[in-house]
Each structure stands twice: as C-alpha cells, then as structure tokens.
Amino acid sequence: MKLDVNALGTFYRMAREGAGLAAGRLTHMTDVETRAGVTKLNFMRGREIRRDFEDSTSKVGVRVELTGAIEGYSVIVFERENALRIVESLLEESATDTDTESELSGEAGELDEFNEMTRSAATEVGNIMNNGFIDGWADVLETVIDVSTPEFVEGRSADTFFDEVEKAPAGDDLALLFQSQIETVETQVGFSHYLFPERESMAALLDRLRTSGGIEYDKLDGFDRMAERGAEEVAKTATTLTGIDTSVEIRRLNFVSLETIPEQVPDERLVGVAFEFDGVPSGYLLFLFDEESANEIVDAMVPTGAGDTEETEGFGQMGQSAIQELGNIMASGFLDGWANVLDTTIDHSTPEFIHDIGAAAVDPVVIQLGEDQEFAFVFDTVIVAAGREFDCEVYAIPDESDLERALNDLDVDRIEEEPTTAEFQNVTGTGTDGGAGTGTDTDTDT
Amino acid sequence: MKTYGTEPGAPTSVQVGISELTVSDGDDTLKSYGLGSCVAIALYDPETEIGGLAHTMLPDGDEAENSDRKPGKYADTAIRALLRRMVERGASYTTVEAKLAGGSDMFEFDSFGDGVGKRNIDAAKAELEKLGVPLVASDLGGDRGRTVEFTPETGTLLVKSSDENGNQGVTEL
Numbered sequence: 001m002k003l004d005v006n007a008l009g010t011f012y013r014m015a016r017e018g019a020g021l022a023a024g025r026l027t028h029m030t031d032v033e034t035r036a037g038v039t040k041l042n043f044m045r046g047r048e049i050r051r052d053f054e055d056s057t058s059k060v061g062v063r064v065e066l067t068g069a070i071e072g073y074s075v076i077v078f079e080r081e082n083a084l085r086i087v088e089s090l091l092e093e094s095a096t097d098t099d100t101e102s103e104l105s106g107e108a109g110e111l112d113e114f115n116e117m118t119r120s121a122a123t124e125v126g127n128i129m130n131n132g133f134i135d136g137w138a139d140v141l142e143t144v145i146d147v148s149t150p151e152f153v154e155g156r157s158a159d160t161f162f163d164e165v166e167k168a169p170a171g172d173d174l175a176l177l178f179q180s181q182i183e184t185v186e187t188q189v190g191f192s193h194y195l196f197p198e199r200e201s202m203a204a205l206l207d208r209l210r211t212s213g214g215i216e217y218d219k220l221d222g223f224d225r226m227a228e229r230g231a232e233e234v235a236k237t238a239t240t241l242t243g244i245d246t247s248v249e250i251r252r253l254n255f256v257s258l259e260t261i262p263e264q265v266p267d268e269r270l271v272g273v274a275f276e277f278d279g280v281p282s283g284y285l286l287f288l289f290d291e292e293s294a295n296e297i298v299d300a301m302v303p304t305g306a307g308d309t310e311e312t313e314g315f316g317q318m319g320q321s322a323i324q325e326l327g328n329i330m331a332s333g334f335l336d337g338w339a340n341v342l343d344t345t346i347d348h349s350t351p352e353f354i355h356d357i358g359a360a361a362v363d364p365v366v367i368q369l370g371e372d373q374e375f376a377f378v379f380d381t382v383i384v385a386a387g388r389e390f391d392c393e394v395y396a397i398p399d400e401s402d403l404e405r406a407l408n409d410l411d412v413d414r415i416e417e418e419p420t421t422a423e424f425q426n427v428t429g430t431g432t433d434g435g436a437g438t439g440t441d442t443d444t445d446t
Numbered sequence: 447m448k449t450y451g452t453e454p455g456a457p458t459s460v461q462v463g464i465s466e467l468t469v470s471d472g473d474d475t476l477k478s479y480g481l482g483s484c485v486a487i488a489l490y491d492p493e494t495e496i497g498g499l500a501h502t503m504l505p506d507g508d509e510a511e512n513s514d515r516k517p518g519k520y521a522d523t524a525i526r527a528l529l530r531r532m533v534e535r536g537a538s539y540t541t542v543e544a545k546l547a548g549g550s551d552m553f554e555f556d557s558f559g560d561g562v563g564k565r566n567i568d569a570a571k572a573e574l575e576k577l578g579v580p581l582v583a584s585d586l587g588g589d590r591g592r593t594v595e596f597t598p599e600t601g602t603l604l605v606k607s608s609d610e611n612g613n614q615g616v617t618e619l
Contacts, residue, residue: 259464259503259519267479269608276555284555315610352553355610359480360591363464364553367483367503367562370519374512 001203004214005400008041008255009375010140011178011209015039016257018136019180019193022129026182029128030089037181037263041255043220046173048252050158057081060114061153061161062126066134069143071201074133075161076126078191080154084114087121114154123152133180133193141205174220176202215407220253222341222410223377227251229337231381234287234394237333238383241326242300244390250382258366258376261397265358266290271315272354272361273327277335279346280406283398284365285334287327288358289391296389298322315355324351334396342406365397373400462501467518469498469531476596481548483563485521485570485586486594488545489528489579490601491537497598498532500524505569521569525577544574545603545619546584547594563587583619 019036027034044052053059058080066072078086114122127150138145153161178195197205203217231248238246256264271294275285289297298315301322315323328351335346354361369376381394398406459475462468464484468476476499478486483503490497500518507513507520517527525544533539549563549570567586574581585592585605595604603619 262464262480262482265480274553274555276553276557282557349555352555354552356482356552356591356608357480357593359464360482360550361552363480363482363484363503364551364558364562366464367566368555368558370504 001199001206001217002210002214003206003217004210004212005373005375005404006211007206007209007214011041011176012039012255012257012375014137014140015041015133015178015180015195016136017140018133019182021136022132022180022193023182025128025132026125029125030086032089035183037183039178039180039256039260042177042179043174043224043253043255044177045224046175049175049177053158053161058154058156059161060122062123062130063151063153063161064127064130064134065148066145067148068145069141069201070137070145070195070197070205072195072197074130074147075153075194075196076129076191077161077194078122078126082191083122083125084118086125087118090121090125091118119152123150126150126152129182129191129193133195174224215404219407219410222407223253226338226341227253227379227381229341230334230379230396231337231383231394233333233337234330234381234392235383237329238326238390238392241329242297242390244296244300244385244388246383246385246390246392248381249384250380252380254378254380255375256378258370258374261366261376261378261395262359262362265362265393268358269356270354270358270361271323273324273331273351274354274361274365275327275331275348275351277331277346277348279339280342280344280409281346281398281402283396283402284369285331285348285397286362286365286395287330288361288393288395289323290389292389293391294319294323297326301326320353324353327351330394334394342410344406362395369397369399376400377403462499462518464501464503465516465519467498467500467524467528467531469496469528469535471496471535471598473597473599476598477594479593481592481594482550482552483548483561483566485546485548485563485566486592486596486603487521487524487528487570488547488594488596488601488603489525489532489542490545490596490598491532491542492601493541494535494537495599496532496535496537497596497601498528499594499596500528502566502570505565521566522573525570525573525579529577529579542579543582543601544579545582545596545601546570546586547603547605547619548592549586550588550590550592552589552591585617585619 016039019039023034023036059077060080060083061075061077063073063075066074134145134147175196180193182191231251235246235248269291270288271291272286272288277283277285298319302318331348335348339346376397379396383392384390459477460468462476462478470476472495478499478501485502487500487502488497502518502521502524504520507523510520513520513523517523529542549567551561551563590607593606605617605619606614608614
C-alpha cells in the first residue's frame with residue numbers, strides 16, 4: 001500500500017465535506033446553530049486510539065459498518081452528557097412542534113439516563129450524522145458507500161467501542177483515522193467522528209487516488225518513530241533543564257490542510273519559541289506554553305530574586321532568555337531524535353521568542369509553507385508535568401517534498417536503537433549569554 | 447470556521463476563519479482572531495451598508511490552482527470575490543472603500559526573505575489599486591498579532607492587539 005499527498009488531500013476533503021453535511025443536518029434537526037470544527041487525518045497506533053477513550057468520561061457512540069468504496073467502521077462519539085443534552089433539545093423541539101404540553105420536555109429536562117425513547121433519539125441523531133459524513137465522502141469519490149443499521153454503544157472504555165469491530169487496529173498497528181469535530185455555537189455540545197477503514201479497502205482507494213509514486217505505507221512507521229524519539233528527547237531535556245518532571249502526554253501525526261493549524265492553537269495569549277530547521281527534511285518547529293506554564297518555567301530556571309519577571313505581567317529579559325534557552329535545547333533534542341531515525345543531520349536556527357495570541361504565532365509559518373503546499377504533516381506533541389503547570393505544545397511542520405524525500409530514503413529495517421547524542425549549537429544574538437551553546441544539557445546559567 | 451444555520455433578524459457575530467470570506471450588512475459583526483502575517487481585508491459600501499471581511503493568508507491566487515475553490519485564501523482573489531458578492535447583494539462598485547489590518551512579521555527566519563506579512567500587504571494594496579478601490583485606513587506591519595472586528599453598517603474596523611507586556615490596545619479604523 002502506497003500513499004501520496006494527493007490521495008491524502010482527497011481524503012481530507014472527503015472528511016471536511018462530510019463534516020459540513022453532518023453539521024448542516026444537525027442544525028436542520030435541532031434548530032441549533034452548528035459549526036464544523038477541525039478535521040484531521042491522524043496516523044495513530046491502536047493503543048493510542050484506545051488511550052484517547054480512557055479519559056474516564058462516559059461516552060456514547062453510534063456505529064455503522066461500511067461496505068462498497070470504503071470498507072470499515074464509522075463511529076460518532078459523544079460524551080454521554082452531551083448526547084443527553086442533544087436528545088433533550090430534540091425532544092423539547094418535537095414537544096413544541098406538536099403542541100403537546102411540555103410533558104416530554106419536562107421529563108427531558110431532567111434526563112440523566114437513557115431510556116428506550118432517548119436511546120432511539122440518540123441513535124437517530126448519530127445515524128444522521130454518520131450518513132452526513134458518508135454522503136460527503138461518496139460525493140467526493142463519486143461512488144456509492146453502503147451503510148449497515150446503526151448500533152448504539154455506551155461505555156467508559158475503548159473496548160466497548162472497538163471490541164466487536166473486526167480488524168480493529170491492534171496495539172502496534174498504525175491506523176489511519178479520520179477525526180472531525182462539530183460544535184454547536186451556544187450550547188457547547190460537540191462530538192467526534194472516527195472512521196476506521198479496513199486496510200485492503202484503503203489500499204485500493206489509495207491506488208486509485210494516487211498521482212505520484214508515493215510513499216510505502218510501512219514507511220510511516222518511520223514517521224511514527226521520528227515523532228516518538230523527538231517527543232522523548234523534548235521531555236528529557238525539559239526535565240533536566242527545569243528540574244520539573246515532565247512526560248509525553250499526547251503524540252500524534254496529523255495530516256491537515258495548512259490553514260487549520262492556526263485554528264487548532266488555543267485562542268489565548270501564549271508564550272512560545274519558534275525555529276526554522278534545515279536539512280532533509282527542512283521546516284519549522286514551535287514550542288508553545290500557556291502563560292502560567294511559562295511563568296512556572298521561568299521560576300524554575302531563574303534563581304529567585306534575580307529575575308525581573310515576578311512583578312510584571314510580561315516576561316522580562318531574564319524570563320525571555322530562560323524560555324529561549326529551554327526552547328533551544330528542546331529543539332536540539334527533538335531534531336536529533338529525528339536525525340537519528342533518518343540517519344542524517346538537521347540544523348536549526350536561533351530561537352525566536354513570541355508572546356502573543358496563539359494563532360498569530362503560527363500563521364507566519366503556515367503562510368511560508370503555503371506558497372508551495374496545501375497540506376502538511378504536523379507532528380503534534382503535548383508535554384506535561386504531574387502536579388505542576390507545564391503544558392507545552394510542540395508543532396513540528398516539515399516541508400512536504402523534503403519529508404517525502406526523507407521518508408523514501410529511509411530504510412525501515414535499519415531503524416535502530418542507537419543512543420541519541422544531543423549536540424547543541426551555538427546561539428548568538430538571542431539575549432542569552434551564550435549559555436545554550438556549550439554542549440551540556442545541565443548548563444542553565446542564565 | 448464555517449457555521450451552518452443562523453437565527454433570522456438578530457445581529458449575529460460571524461467568525462471569519464483563515465482563508466474564509468464573508469459578506470454581510472447592517473449591524474452584524476464579522477470577526478477574525480489572531481492574525482499574524484495574515485491580512486484582514488474589509489470592504490464596505492457606506493451607502494448601502496453592505497460590507498465584507500476576508501482573512502487572507504497568501505498574496506497571489508492567480509498563480510494557484512485552487513483559488514476558485516478557496517478565493518478567500520489569497521489577497522487578490524479575495525478582494526475580487528468580496529466585491530462581486532457585495533455587488534450581487536446590492537452594493538455599488540464605485541462607492542466601495544477598503545480598510546486593511548494585519549501583515550505582521552513576527553519572525554526573522556532566513557527562509558522568510560523580505561517577510562511573509564509584507565508580501566501579503568503589497569499584494570492587497572496592489573489589487574485594490576488595480577480595481578480602483580480607495581484604501582481609506584489601515585493598521586499594517588509590525589511584529590504583533592491582531593484580532594479584528596468589522597461592522598458593515600458603520601464600516602468600523604476595530605483592531606485589537608497587545609504589546610509584549612500583555613497590555614491590550616484597541617485601534618478604531
């Protein structure tokens with residue numbers, strides 16, 4: 001099975017189109033204004049998909065099996081609470097429509113369990129959503145996809161949702177997953193949509209859609225290892241440098257349309273460090289912290305009393321230097337992780353500090369890449385610390401053609417267990433005293 | 447971000463996501479969040495109170511294959527699409543005026559050349575000039591992000607941004 005950017009782009013448009021149709025139908029049904037949120041193609045290991053579900057919230061899903069042009073499963077997943085709210089508003093709606101006094105809505109207002117009626121209403125909603133997505137794909141592919149009768153699933157763990165799914169991705173399998181969010185504008189009710197295509201049917205589709213030689217699907221394994229190594233290195237260097245015990249919380253490989261990247265970034269003021277990197281692949285790397293985490297980091301890195309950051313809202317020279325230095329060393333770690341997997345060298349620029357609204361920090365990068373490409377693989381990583389504020393979102397966005405080249409050159413069998421050796425390059429003109437350039441990751445002399 | 451379905455009558459606030467454009471009238475507000483090097487293009491006709499906002503990310507749509515599918519992505523095609531949709535709604539081409547905001551250059555990467563924000567600003571200005579649409583106000587360049595809010599009724603473009611210390615500033619164009 002081989003894939004290329006054109007084929008993935010078509011998939012992306014399918015998912016986007018489907019989300020639009022589904023959102024429109026939800027509006028039609030509930031009279032509530034909806035919007036299609038971020039759509040992503042993820043490449044995820046089976047075990048990570050399962051972990052996604054294990055966030056202790058109860059969920060309900062509506063699952064259908066697909067046959068025809070795409071074979072696999074399409075699942076709409078709501079948080080249980082949200083499903084109840086949607087059903088509630090639906091039942092209220094129909095109660096008003098038929099002018100039957102609010103017996104139903106009175107009942108619905110206190111919904112906390114699914115009974116036969118609400119369960120069938122929820123299944124109906126899920127089914128209409130599923131069909132919206134599937135019609136969207138069928139439109140883009142100009143083909144027919146058959147859909148089974150919907151199944152209502154309720155539970156807390158992934159097993160409930162996947163156990164009966166034939167050929168559900170096993171722990172180590174890298175599955176292609178379609179994810180879309182639909183949000184209602186006022187009531188904050190959203191849901192996720194997952195499509196698990198079967199491998200053979202996906203291979204056939206990819207063959208049809210591909211316009212270039214493409215990349216062997218198995219080489220994506222290399223992608224995943226790059227992401228894994230990079231993320232581990234970042235957490236390790238962050239821990240060494242700040243003394244805060246950090247770990248990798250989320251690690252995902254997304255394929256998205258470039259302009260959705262800024263939409264994904266929290267709509268608040270963030271503190272970040274940006275780099276361009278050069279080699280095969282080249283691209284951009286951003287570390288973004290929320291303000292609280294950034295303050296925590298500055299406190300951990302700058303000796304108390306020496307920093308000029310405590311009294312002010314912003315980050316003083318010392319604070320900026322500390323964040324830049326941390327960013328610089330994390331960048332070296334991350335890119336060394338990649339370089340080791342790819343058996344190459346990747347250089348990076350000096351860090352650029354930013355303290356601004358999140359989307360504004362990302363759009364310059366998206367614009368620069370947008371000159372030559374419409375889509376991007378984004379290596380999405382979140383690093384957190386137990387019990388402390390340390391939320392760091394890492395966005396690595398490589399240039400597409402470079403990445404394809406790097407992957408095609410990659411010998412999957414060769415991916416080894418070589419130790420990573422971080423070599424920190426000299427930083428100049430960043431306002432630090434050159435502390436990041438001395439080749440030891442315990443050097444925190446800001 | 448595209449929304450589906452609106453309540454009739456009440457003024458609505460529409461979010462114009464990156465690469466999107468929206469035309470409206472009256473006291474609706476059109477908002478774009480977190481513009482960095484992107485450029486917000488607001489066109490309005492003071493006589494009919496019809497206006498539109500585009501959140502453009504690239505300069506040149508004529509060179510791109512997908513500009514017919516995504517006119518709002520490029521400065522040149524966005525301006526033409528806004529004008530066309532406004533005229534279809536009843537605006538008069540000859541009285542339309544323009545306001546621009548955005549186009550910052552927050553990073554000095556080698557690969558960025560003269561600056562990605564600057565390229566967008568130049569393209570938007572050139573297209574307005576080509577079409578004879580007067581640019582009546584602008585808040586462009588620099589190295590800070592901006593959030594804009596546009597009301598077609600008054601033609602007011604509010605530009606919010608913050609300095610490095612987090613102090614918010616609002617400019618009314």
